[in-house]
Amino acid sequence: MITRWFRRRTPVGEVLLFDYDGVIADSEAVYFEEFTRACAEMGFDRLNSREAFLRLFDHNLALQLVRAGFPLRRLRQLAEQFRPRMVEANRRIRPFPGMPELIGRLATRHPLHIITSNATETVAGFLADYGVEGVRSVIGADQETSKVKKIRMVLRREPGRRAWYIGDTRGDMVEARRARVHAVGVAWGWHDEARLRSAHPVCVARTQGELLGWFDRPVVSLDEIE
CATH class of the missing domain: 3.40.50.1000 (HAD superfamily/HAD-like)
Known part of the structure; x- marks a missing residue:
């Protein structure tokens, strides 16, 4: 249609x-390393495999994170923690x-x-x-x-x-x-x-x-x- x-x-x-x-x-490799590290530092260790990471991008990232168990109230904190890390990491891409x-x-x-x-x-x-x-x-x-x-x-x-x-x-x-x-x-x-x-x-x-x-x-x- x-x-x-x-x-x-x-x-x-x-x-x-x-x-x-x-x-x-x-x-992908750089993002997997940095994103899973940022989540782990916030006490969220369920992204312990490449497949778990890639599954986040099957739909909207924020929605998939919440479905995976990440606390909704901490999404902004994750973004703030991840953003400056990626500025540095992008130099390796x-x-x-x-x-x-x-x-x-x-x-x-x-x-x-x-x-x-x-x-x-x-x-x-x-x-x-x-x-x-x-x-x-x-x-x-x-x-x-x-x-x-x-x-x-x-x-x-x-x-x-x-x-x-x-x-x-x-x-x-x-x-x-x-x-x-x-x-x-x-x-x-x-x-x-x-x-x-x-x-x-x-x-x-x-x-x-x-x-x-x-x-x-x-x-x-x-x-x-x-």
Whole structure:
């Protein structure tokens, strides 16, 4: 039904919305180490495996944390404790090979924005460090915590365009669909292809070449990538 709703509209063009962590930045190992450490320091030791950590990103992170038993009243304290730690940890994070070039290439084809749970300044600095040009905006958690609301912010800036959200977790796919944009998964990030497909994205790119092939054109064909 959602796909039929998209097809009934005639877009004036495409707009690409990229996640940062797990799509552009190879950050899972660093985040697992730092996030589980921060939780343990607050007395929450249930994130004792990689799977327990990844399960947090099946849906909204805060909701999943509470479901896992983390006290709701301490979420703000966790965020405050984790944020400065990640500023330092981000210095250890590198892009996936080829992603700076891919982002730069696609930004010459379509308006391209980055929507992230990371800090705007951190991501902007990362893009500058690796020579990524053409990104129209970075919208981080310091501007808005809800990914759905951030997607809608971009849609207001890019009226009439067909939007594609490119993410690497099941939760990304869920929130893209909630925002009524096309959800596209990438299989080189935090969640594997099967997990991504369980949230019913339009498609999952197994390689950067596949993603580039879909979007490095003036008009994207739904029939070719579904």
